[in-house]
Amino acid sequence: MDLKKSYAVMMNDLNEVFSSKAIYMPMIAVPVFFALLFPLLTFYISTYNLSGIATRIIGTAEQISSTKVNGAVFMSYFAVYILGPTFMTMPIFTASVIAADSFAGEKERRTSEALLSTPVKTSELLVGKIFASLLPTVLLTLVVFAVYGSTINYLAFRTFNTYILPTTSWILIILLSPFLSLAAIGVVVLVSSHVSGIKEAQQISSLLVLPVMVLPFASIFGIFDLTPSFFYGVLAFLILFDAVIIYIGIKSFRKENIL
Amino acid sequence: MAVGIYADRVTKLFRNTVALNKISLSVGKGMNIVIGPNGAGKSTLLRCIGGLYRPDSGSVRVFGKDPYYDDEARGRVSLLSDNYALYDKLPVIKNLLFFGKLYGNSNTETMNMSRIFLKKLDAYQYIDRKAGELSRGTKQKVAICRALLGNPDVFLLDEPTAFLDAASAEKVHLMLEDFAAEGKVVLYATQRLNEAARFNANLFIIKKGRISKSLRHSDLYGSILKGARINIKLADPLTDAVARKVPHFNAALGSNIRITVRNYKDINEAIKYLIGNGAYIVSVDYSEPLIEDML
Numbered sequence: 001m002d003l004k005k006s007y008a009v010m011m012n013d014l015n016e017v018f019s020s021k022a023i024y025m026p027m028i029a030v031p032v033f034f035a036l037l038f039p040l041l042t043f044y045i046s047t048y049n050l051s052g053i054a055t056r057i058i059g060t061a062e063q064i065s066s067t068k069v070n071g072a073v074f075m076s077y078f079a080v081y082i083l084g085p086t087f088m089t090m091p092i093f094t095a096s097v098i099a100a101d102s103f104a105g106e107k108e109r110r111t112s113e114a115l116l117s118t119p120v121k122t123s124e125l126l127v128g129k130i131f132a133s134l135l136p137t138v139l140l141t142l143v144v145f146a147v148y149g150s151t152i153n154y155l156a157f158r159t160f161n162t163y164i165l166p167t168t169s170w171i172l173i174i175l176l177s178p179f180l181s182l183a184a185i186g187v188v189v190l191v192s193s194h195v196s197g198i199k200e201a202q203q204i205s206s207l208l209v210l211p212v213m214v215l216p217f218a219s220i221f222g223i224f225d226l227t228p229s230f231f232y233g234v235l236a237f238l239i240l241f242d243a244v245i246i247y248i249g250i251k252s253f254r255k256e257n258i259l
Numbered sequence: 260m261a262v263g264i265y266a267d268r269v270t271k272l273f274r275n276t277v278a279l280n281k282i283s284l285s286v287g288k289g290m291n292i293v294i295g296p297n298g299a300g301k302s303t304l305l306r307c308i309g310g311l312y313r314p315d316s317g318s319v320r321v322f323g324k325d326p327y328y329d330d331e332a333r334g335r336v337s338l339l340s341d342n343y344a345l346y347d348k349l350p351v352i353k354n355l356l357f358f359g360k361l362y363g364n365s366n367t368e369t370m371n372m373s374r375i376f377l378k379k380l381d382a383y384q385y386i387d388r389k390a391g392e393l394s395r396g397t398k399q400k401v402a403i404c405r406a407l408l409g410n411p412d413v414f415l416l417d418e419p420t421a422f423l424d425a426a427s428a429e430k431v432h433l434m435l436e437d438f439a440a441e442g443k444v445v446l447y448a449t450q451r452l453n454e455a456a457r458f459n460a461n462l463f464i465i466k467k468g469r470i471s472k473s474l475r476h477s478d479l480y481g482s483i484l485k486g487a488r489i490n491i492k493l494a495d496p497l498t499d500a501v502a503r504k505v506p507h508f509n510a511a512l513g514s515n516i517r518i519t520v521r522n523y524k525d526i527n528e529a530i531k532y533l534i535g536n537g538a539y540i541v542s543v544d545y546s547e548p549l550i551e552d553m554l
Binding site: 004005008009011012015016019020109110111112113114115116117118119120121254255256259 | 306309310311312313327330331333334336337338340342344345346347348349353357358360361362363402405406409
């Protein structure tokens, strides 16, 4: 396998995606905006509206008082167990957008004929395209988590004189991101032969956010305890899931799929 | 003649549609034309030879290797498809540098080749423009340039001049003739008879997924003109008696004589008779038959 060709495919895909503001601006701006907004909301609730919201979530004012819930504890809980899983959807959405553009986009724009008639191997093509979706997603995820983590810590330190992040669970959530991205990319590779365009591919791979969206609610309602061991379990599952879906995707990928 | 392309009983299906039906052909070095109407299977044939499609049955070999599986074989082939397949959001030069890398060229090599080919095609001035901003004709020129970057031994072209003006089309024809003269294999798909007649080439006539005829260029007019009506315009009308004796006479309409010929040799016979009878010929025209009618 000639990695130079994979690199060329990757750079070409990235050039395509980042040549259009209409694609990359919402992809970057929206998560960064929420990375600022959500911590600010968390801070506001923790500081000014704790009893109201905590009563609704945790129980009565007496229970809150007896469990010694205070602003810092609440902010920590919200920052890790509510916002963490919420931001876990970001790598799925971002990877879906780029991978769908990369695989189904070639089909939709009919650019694949020239690409596939070159001596590029299927493996070189797939590696290039998978990394073209994975790298920007991982980078963007790191940026978003850095923004949201810094905002939380800044606000917490100013008000409660303590840093909240990082916690083990929070770090594990970040570690899950590349595997969530790979899962979304694997789904796009797998469905690329069955879809006719970008939107279909995005919609199918975006379904992966559904189980992730359950996590904050499961945490609130006490269905799952989002402890580090829970995230280790998710990590192990995702590694296995990614390996299987990428393997099936690559094995079932035919050049005609994107023609 | 060395065989560059060999197809043996190639069948390609798209669901229930038979695009190619047990096609067999051998294509040697030099100029070769595949001619047929829309939907005849020309593009599918070229894509099978270019290694994009895997035949459902039968086999394709390019210099003895299967282009679908053999990357080296595909490296010796360039396919110029009927769409330009350019990345519209990227400038022309980025398109070309990308494909140059896939063909194993350095950026300098690609730049030099691009400069030469684009200048030949009068499109070098667009090198920094985004592909999406170009006209269809210019896109086609860029696509031709891209196809040449791999320095191919086999050049497959699917209607490469469809959107070009006459002068640009002729430049492309001359480039292809040079290419064929260098001993490379050129396989050119078209549905235009005049384009097929332009080259001294081997002709493969394709219809409904089958090769219906395989001809030399010199046989083409024999086929095209079989039963064709030729209109001969004269300076003055002939008398009815003289007109009716014109060999292969069909009708006389004022100063126009219409003849129905079996082949191109009959035209000479009629003209010889007309000149012998003192007629002055202004023009000789024929309506090019539909490609469907000559198959």
